[in-house]
Amino acid sequence: VRQVDLAVIGAGVAGLSAAATAAAHGLDVVLIERLAAGGQIATVDRIRNYPGFPDGVGGYELGPLLQQQVEEAGASLLLDEVERIVPGSGGFVVAGAAGEIAAKAVLFAAGSHRRPLGLPREAELEGRGVSHCAACDGPFFRGQAVIVAGGGDSAFDEALALAETCGSVTIVHRETQPVARAEAVRRVRALANVEIVPDAEIAAIDGGDNVERALIAGGGRQDWRDCTGIFVYVGLAPNTGLLERLAELDATGRVVTDAAFETSCPGLFAAGDIRSGAVALLASAAGDGAAAAMSIVARLAEGGQ
Numbered sequence: 408v409r410q411v412d413l414a415v416i417g418a419g420v421a422g423l424s425a426a427a428t429a430a431a432h433g434l435d436v437v438l439i440e441r442l443a444a445g446g447q448i449a450t451v452d453r454i455r456n457y458p459g460f461p462d463g464v465g466g467y468e469l470g471p472l473l474q475q476q477v478e479e480a481g482a483s484l485l486l487d488e489v490e491r492i493v494p495g496s497g498g499f500v501v502a503g504a505a506g507e508i509a510a511k512a513v514l515f516a517a518g519s520h521r522r523p524l525g526l527p528r529e530a531e532l533e534g535r536g537v538s539h540c541a542a543c544d545g546p547f548f549r550g551q552a553v554i555v556a557g558g559g560d561s562a563f564d565e566a567l568a569l570a571e572t573c574g575s576v577t578i579v580h581r582e583t584q585p586v587a588r589a590e591a592v593r594r595v596r597a598l599a600n601v602e603i604v605p606d607a608e609i610a611a612i613d614g615g616d617n618v619e620r621a622l623i624a625g626g627g628r629q630d631w632r633d634c635t636g637i638f639v640y641v642g643l644a645p646n647t648g649l650l651e652r653l654a655e656l657d658a659t660g661r662v663v664t665d666a667a668f669e670t671s672c673p674g675l676f677a678a679g680d681i682r683s684g685a686v687a688l689l690a691s692a693a694g695d696g697a698a699a700a701m702s703i704v705a706r707l708a709e710g711g712q
């Protein structure tokens with residue numbers, strides 16, 4: 408079994424920042440990721456609020472840049488999905504399909520996943536019209552009618568990207584007013600091919616092998632709209648499944664930590680979106696990761712677990 412000082416689970420911005428910081432301070436670090444470095448923003452077209460990039464940076468660029476820093480600091484990246492975290496004497500065993508790793512400390516930075524609408528046929532039509540990624544799938548809907556579900560920043564940012572290639576974009580959100588940043592709402596409202604339908608939700612999805620129409624319901628009205636794409640941005644849910652029996656979670660499913668980023672399980676730390684009370688921003692995820700890493704460096708230097 409491979410032995411390390413620190414196993415970081417999740418190579419989003421929080422995990423990448425933590426791995427680079429801990430390795431730079433001399434820890435033997437493995438960073439375990441099931442997909443690719445970058446996390447949620449790996450497919451986002453443009454990040455406009457990350458410190459140091461006044462002209463913005465592609466989400467797909469940020470992950471590889473951070474990965475480069477992680478590798479230069481001496482941490483290794485392992486592609487695997489962690490399935491178990493088992494506490495034992497002197498640390499943890501972290502297990503996945505690729506095998507087991509023994510770590511003195513674990514930093515959990517598994518982030519969040521997108522919530523589905525929860526409609527019949529939604530899962531079956533995923534990749535056949537139902538999508539969560541404008542940058543990945545937008546080009547397949549060139550000139551066509553698509554619907555975006557959600558009224559937050561992700562929905563509006565993705566609608567802006569879709570409007571460049573799609574024939575028409577209809578944003579459907581439950582709130583009376585969008586909750587996205589005013590600047591994004593203003594840019595969307597200026598586009599001739601985008602319609603915003605407030606106080607409404609997608610109540611059904613219909614089609615054969617692919618999405619063909621959606622039922623928009625709200626304010627006592629029900630309206631079937633022809634569309635070939637439905638892009639879903641209705642919030643996020645934390646990936647805390649692995650922690651359920653290990654550490655205290657809050658009412659939203661996020662993991663509770665103390666000021667040292669340690670969970671109720673000694674030696675198990677958490678950073679980023681997964682942490683109770685965290686702000687869902689890349690800059691704060693980076694800060695969380697770095698601060699958690701420093702806390703772990705100090706803990707291991709004390710000779711503690």
Ligand SMILES: Cc1cc2nc3c(=O)[nH]c(=O)nc-3n(C[C@H](O)[C@H](O)[C@H](O)COP(=O)(O)OP(=O)(O)OC[C@H]3O[C@@H](n4cnc5c(N)ncnc54)[C@H](O)[C@@H]3O)c2cc1C
Nearest residue numbers: 417419420421441446447489517518519679680687688689
């Ligand atoms: C569409 C969209 C656009 C956004 N745009 C912006 C923006 O412009 N600016 C901004 O500041 N914020 C933005 N955000 C928010 C930002 O992406 C998050 O706050 C940030 O990604 C959180 O980072 P994280 O490292 O905590 O988690 P994540 O980015 O979620 O990374 C977690 C990683 O852990 C991995 N993982 C999970 N479980 C396991 C497992 N069991 N084994 C191995 N790996 C695992 C996941 O694959 C993932 O790569 C956006 C979010 C979305 C969804």
